[in-house]
Amino acid sequence: xxxxxxxxxxxxxxxxxxxxxxxxxxxxxxxxxxxxxxxxxxxxxxxxxxxxxxxxxxxxxxxxxxxxxxxxxxxxxxxxxxxxxxxxxxxxxxxxxxxxxxxxxxxxxxxxxxxxxxxxxxxxxxxxxxxxxxxxxxxxxxxxxxxxxxxxxxxxxxxxxxxxxxxxxxxxxxxxxxxxxxxxxxxxxxxxxxxxxxxxxxxxxxxxxxxxxxxxxxxxxxxxxxxxxxxxxxxxxxxxxxxxxxxxxxxxxxxxxxxxxxxxxxxxxxxxxxxxxxxxxxxxxxxxxxxxxxxxxxxxxx
Amino acid sequence: xxxxxxxxxxxxxxxxxxxxxxxxxxxxxxxxxxxxxxxxxxxxxxxxxxxxxxxxxxxxxxxxxxxxxxxxxxxxxxxxxxxxxxxxxxxxxxxxxxxxxxxxxxxxxxxxxxxxxxxxxxxxxxxxxxxxxxxxxxxxxxxxxxxxxxxxxxxxxxxxxxxxxxxxxxxxxxxxxxxxxxxxxxxxxxxxxxxxxxxxxxxxxxxxxxxxxxxxxxxxxxxxxxxxxxxxxxxxxxxxxxxxxxxxxxxxxxxxxxxxxxxxxxxxxxxxxxxxxxxxxxxxxxxxxxxxxxxxxxxxxxxxxxxxxxxxxxxxxxxxxxxxxxxxxxxxxxxxxxxxxxxxxxxxxxxxxxxxxxxxxxxxxxxxxxxxxxxxxxxxxxxxxxxxxxxxx
Numbered sequence: 001x002x003x004x005x006x007x008x009x010x011x012x013x014x015x016x017x018x019x020x021x022x023x024x025x026x027x028x029x030x031x032x033x034x035x036x037x038x039x040x041x042x043x044x045x046x047x048x049x050x051x052x053x054x055x056x057x058x059x060x061x062x063x064x065x066x067x068x069x070x071x072x073x074x075x076x077x078x079x080x081x082x083x084x085x086x087x088x089x090x091x092x093x094x095x096x097x098x099x100x101x102x103x104x105x106x107x108x109x110x111x112x113x114x115x116x117x118x119x120x121x122x123x124x125x126x127x128x129x130x131x132x133x134x135x136x137x138x139x140x141x142x143x144x145x146x147x148x149x150x151x152x153x154x155x156x157x158x159x160x161x162x163x164x165x166x167x168x169x170x171x172x173x174x175x176x177x178x179x180x181x182x183x184x185x186x187x188x189x190x191x192x193x194x195x196x197x198x199x200x201x202x203x204x205x206x207x208x209x210x211x212x213x214x215x216x217x218x219x220x221x222x223x224x225x226x227x228x229x230x231x232x233x234x235x236x237x238x239x240x241x242x243x244x245x246x247x248x249x250x251x252x253x254x255x256x257x258x259x260x261x262x263x264x265x266x267x268x269x270x271x272x273x274x275x276x277x278x279x280x281x282x283x284x285x286x287x288x289x290x291x292x293x294x295x296x297x298x299x300x301x302x
Numbered sequence: 303x304x305x306x307x308x309x310x311x312x313x314x315x316x317x318x319x320x321x322x323x324x325x326x327x328x329x330x331x332x333x334x335x336x337x338x339x340x341x342x343x344x345x346x347x348x349x350x351x352x353x354x355x356x357x358x359x360x361x362x363x364x365x366x367x368x369x370x371x372x373x374x375x376x377x378x379x380x381x382x383x384x385x386x387x388x389x390x391x392x393x394x395x396x397x398x399x400x401x402x403x404x405x406x407x408x409x410x411x412x413x414x415x416x417x418x419x420x421x422x423x424x425x426x427x428x429x430x431x432x433x434x435x436x437x438x439x440x441x442x443x444x445x446x447x448x449x450x451x452x453x454x455x456x457x458x459x460x461x462x463x464x465x466x467x468x469x470x471x472x473x474x475x476x477x478x479x480x481x482x483x484x485x486x487x488x489x490x491x492x493x494x495x496x497x498x499x500x501x502x503x504x505x506x507x508x509x510x511x512x513x514x515x516x517x518x519x520x521x522x523x524x525x526x527x528x529x530x531x532x533x534x535x536x537x538x539x540x541x542x543x544x545x546x547x548x549x550x551x552x553x554x555x556x557x558x559x560x561x562x563x564x565x566x567x568x569x570x571x572x573x574x575x576x577x578x579x580x581x582x583x584x585x586x587x588x589x590x591x592x593x594x595x596x597x598x599x600x601x602x603x604x605x606x607x608x609x610x611x612x613x614x615x616x617x618x619x620x621x622x623x624x625x626x627x628x629x630x631x632x633x634x635x636x637x638x639x640x641x642x643x644x645x646x647x648x649x650x651x652x653x654x655x656x657x658x659x660x661x662x663x664x665x666x667x668x669x670x671x672x673x674x675x676x677x678x679x680x681x682x683x684x685x686x687x688x689x690x691x692x693x694x695x
Contacts, residue, residue, distance in 0.1 A: 012353065012360055032363035036349050047373060076613075077483025081496075089495040096502050111503045146484065166500075184373070185609045193371040194341065199363075200373045241604065241638065281638065 007065055008038050023215045024053070024060040025208055033199040034061075043157045043178035045193060048201030051245020054181040058138035061177060068135045070176070072124040074145035080152060084125040084162060092119060115166040125153075126170065129162055134174035143182040150192050157195045204246060206233050212246060217253040227264035228253050230297040232276070238289060240282045252276045266291045320355065321347050327386050331369060334378050342369055358387070454679045463539070469681045470539060471546040471575065479518035480614065491515035522553035524610045524643075526602065528621035529586065530560040530593035536651045536678060540620050543684055545570050545578050555610045559598035560588035565606065593624060595664055596631030603635055607642040617643040618687075620678060622652050625664035632667050640671045649687065653677035 009015040012028060015035040019026045026034065034057070037044035046054040062069035072083055080086075092114045099110050122130065128137040142150070156162055160172040180196060182188055204212060210229045213220060220228075228249065236243040244252075255275045261268055269291055277283045286294070328343040345368040353364040362383055370379045487494065490513050497512035525544050529537045537558070548554045548570045555567040569581035583589070611617065617639070625632055640646065648668060653676065660666050669675065677683045 012357075028359055029363045032353060032360050033367035036352060036364060036367060039352055040348060045371075079484060087496055087499065089499050092499045093495075093502075096499070096506070100506065110506065114499065114503055146482065148484065185612060187372065187609075190337070190371070197367040198371045199367050200370075200376060239600075281634065 009035060011035065018064050019057075019060055022060045022064050024057060025204070025212050025215070026057075027204065027208065030057075030199060030201060033197050037179075037197050038177065040197075041175055043180055043196040045180045045182065045188065045196035045198045046201055047182045047184055047198070049203070049243070049245055050183055051247035052201045052203060053246055054179075054201055055138065055140055056247075058136055058140075058179040058181075061179070062136040065134070065136070065177070067133060067177070068131060069138060070124050070128045070131070070135050071138045071140060073140050074142050074149070076144060076146055078145045078149055082123060083149070084123050084152070084156075085164065086121045086123065087115070087166070088119050088121050117167070120164070120167070125156060126162060128176040128178075129156075129160065129170055129172040131172075131174060131176070135176045137176040137178045139178065139180045141183055142180050142188060143185045147189060150189050154191060154195065157192070203236060203243075206230070209233065209246065209249060213249060213253050216250045217257060220253055220257055221262055223263045224256060224261055225253070227295065228256065231264060231269065231294055234294040234297050235276070235286060238286065238294070240277070240285065241279050242277070242282060244276045248276050248278075264295060266295070269295070320350055324350060327365075327382075328369070330386055331379065331382050334382050336369065336375055336378060336382075337371075338369055361387070463535075466681055467539060467542040470543045470684055480521045481516045482519050484517045485514040486517050488513050488515035520551045520553060522555070522610070522613050522615040523547060523551065523618065524606075524615050525554070525556040525618045526620065527556065527558045528560070528593060528595070529558045529589055531590040532593070532622055532624060533620075533651070534590055537620070540649075540678065541570075541579055541582065542575065545575050548578075549573065553613075553615075555606075557602060557606065558582070558586055559593075559595070559602075560586075560591045561594050561598075562588055563598045563601040563605075564588075592626045593621070595621060595623070595625040595668075596628070596635055599635035599639055600631060603638050603642070607639065611642040611644075614644040616645045616647065618647050618649065619668075619672070620649045622650055623648075623660075623665035623668055624662055629663045629667060632664055636668055636671050645674075646672045647674045647676065647687070648672040649676050649678035649683075651677065651679045653679075 009018050012032050012035050015031045015038070016026055016028070019031065019034070033044060036042070046057065048054055058071070059069060061067075095114055096110065099113070120126070124137070128135050139153070157178060160175040161169050163169045203209075206229055209232065210225055213225050213229060217225075232244055232249045232252070252272065252275045255272050256264070256268065259268070259272070270287065273283050273286060277286060324346050325343055328338045328346065331338045346365055349364040349368055350361065353360045355361050362380075365383065366376070366379055370376055485492070487497065492514055494512045494514040497514075498510075501510050501512060502508070525540075525547070527537055527540055527544070541556075541558075544554070544556045548556065548567070555565070556570055557563055557565045557567075564586045566582040566585055569585055570578045572578040572581060650665075652665075660669050676686060678687070
C-alpha cells in the first residue's frame with residue numbers, strides 16, 4: 001500500500017474530519033460522495049450555485065493529501081493543445097532541417113525521432129496522468145468549454161489514460177483524484193455524467209455557515225459573525241437574481257472586519273452591500289426591502 | 303420472495319438481498335422517469351457496500367450520488383427514496399408487497415407504482431384534441447397555397463391548418479453562421495503546424511503546408527412561446543415552426559409559458575412532429591390557461607437565461623403581451639432579459655389588426671425593449687421572420 005492510499009479516509013465521518021482539519025466544513029450530503037469518489041477512484045462532478053465552495057474543495061483535498069493540485073480552467077474554444085498536450089512543432093521543424101542537412105534521413109527514423117516523449121509539451125490533463133505522485137485534478141467550470149471538448153474527457157475519466165495518435169496510450173501510474181465543477185450555464189453531456197459521481201452542493205445552513213465564517217475570518221466578534229450569517233441567510237430567501245454564496249459571506253465578513261465593525265447596523269450594510277451582492281438590481285431590491293427584518297433573520301415584510 | 307432484511311453484515315447471501323432491493327429501487331426510479339440503467343444499479347450496489355445501510359442519510363446521499371445526475375431530478379429521487387426505504391434501510395412493506403405481486407404475475411406493481419408516482423409528479427393534460435366538427439368544410443374551402451399563406455391561422459379550418467403547418471415546417475431560415483473558437487482541417491486558412499510537420503516526416507524534402515480554419519456554427523436560437531388561451535391557434539402553429547427549427551439547427555431551445563414556464567427543448571427533439579408535439583403536450587401543464595408573463599420571464603431569467611442566452615443568442619418571444627400579473631415584475635424582468643439577449647424579436651398576433659395601438663400595459667413595457675416587432679398570424683409573416691434573423695446587427 002503506497003503512502004497516499006493509506007491517507008484515504010475510512011468512512012464518511014473521517015472524511016468530514018479530514019476536510020475540517022483543513023478548514024473546510026462539509027455536511028454529510030457532500031462528504032459522502034467525496035468519500036465514495038476517493039474510495040472508488042471515480043471523478044466527482046460538483047454542481048451548485050457560484051460561491052458554495054466547489055473549487056475550494058479541490059484545493060482542500062490537495063492540501064489534505066499533500067498532493068499537487070493540477071487545475072484546468074475551461075473556457076470556450078478550449079482544445080486538446082491547450083488542455084492536454086501539444087507537440088513542440090518548432091523543435092520538430094528544427095530536427096527535420098538538421099536531418100535533411102546531415103543527409104542521413106530515412107522517413108522512418110525521422111518519424112521516430114520527432115515523435116518521442118520529450119517532444120511533447122504537457123498541458124494540465126497529461127500532466128495529471130504523468131505526475132509522480134497522485135495529484136488532484138480540478139477541471140473547473142466545465143460548462144464553459146464547448147461540448148466537443150467533453151467527448152475528449154471520456155477516455156481520460158473512465159480509464160485514466162490518454163491516447164496520443166503519434167505516440168500511443170499514456171496510462172496514469174497514480175490515477176488522479178478528479179473533481180469537475182459546473183455552474184450549469186449548460187447541461188453536461190450524459191455520457192460524461194455517467195462516468196462520474198454527481199453531487200449538488202447546496203448553501204450551508206446557518207450553524208455551519210457561522211462555523212465557516214469563524215474559521216475563515218478568525219478574530220471576528222461573536223456578535224458580528226452571528227449578524228452577518230443571519231443577514232446572509234435571510235437575503236437568500238429574498239427573491240434575488242444571484243443570492244450571495246459562502247465566498248461572498250466570507251468576503252463580507254472580511255470587509256466588515258476591515259472597517260472595524262463590532263456589530264451590524266443598517267448603515268454599515270448599506271455601505272458594504274456591494275461586497276455581498278453583485279447585481280445592481282439585487283442591491284436595489286435589498287435596500288428597498290425591510291433591512292431591519294433581515295438583520296433579525298426574518299423575511300422582509302414578515 | 304423476501305427481499306427485506308435489515309441486518310446486513312458480511313454474510314455470503316447478504317449482498318444479494320441488498321442487491322435485490324437496489325434493483326427494485328432502480329426500477330422504481332425508472333418508472334418515476336429517472337434514467338437509471340444497469341450500470342448505475344451496479345454502482346449503487348458498490349456505494350451501498352461502502353457506506354452501509356446503518357445511517358439512512360448516508361445511504362440517501364450515497365445513492366443520490368450515483369443515481370441522480372441533474373439537480374431537477376433530486377426532488378423525484380428524494381420522494382422515491384422516502385417512499386421506498388424505511389428507517390432501517392429496508393424496503394417499506396407496501397412497496398415490498400407491490401414488488402412481490404409483480405413477480406407473482408398478479409396486478410402489475412409497476413403499473414401501480416407508476417400510477418402513484420405519476421400522481422405525485424405529473425398530471426398530464428394535453429392540448430385539446432383536434433376539433434372533429436371542423437373537418438367537414440375542409441375540402442370545399444381549400445383554395446390553394448397563396449390564400450393559405452395570407453390567411454390568419456385563427457380563422458383556418460382544420461384541414462387548412464394542417465396544410466399550413468406543412469408550409470410552416472418547410473420554411474427555411476436564412477441564418478448566418480457564427481465563427482467559433484475551434485478549428486478544423488481545411489484546404490485553406492491558417493497554417494496548421496502540427497499536420498505540416500507530419501507531412502514533412504512522411505515526405506521529406508518537400509514542404510506542403512496543411513491548413514486549418516475556424517469552425518462555423520449556427521447561432522443559438524431561443525424560442526419563448528406563450529400558450530395561454532388567447533394564443534391557442536398561433537401557439538400551435540408556432541410549435542410546428544419551432545419543431546422545424548429544432549430539426550434543422552443545432553442550437554435551438556424552446557420554452558413555453560402560460561402561468562408557468564416549461565422547457566420543451568428535449569421533447570421537440572423527436573423526429574416525428576406528432577410525437578414531438580404530444581411529448582411537449584404531456585410535459586406542459588398549463589395549456590390554454592391564463593398568462594403570467596412577468597413571473598414566467600422571471601423564471602426564465604433565473605433558471606435559463608444564463609444557460610441558454612450565451613453566445614449571442616437570438617430570443618424569439620411569441621406572445622400577445624396581455625398579462626395577468628401586475629406590471630412591476632414584468633418591467634423588472636423584461637429589463638433584465640434585455641441585458642441577456644443579443645437580439646429580441648417579438649412576434650405578436652395582435653399586430654395583424656390595422657390600427658393596432660400598444661395600449662395594454664404589458665405590451666407597452668415590452669415594446670421598447672425589443673429589436674423587432676412583427677406580426678405572426680399567417681405563413682407569410684413567419685417567412686418574414688426568416689428575413690429578420692438573416693439581418694445581423
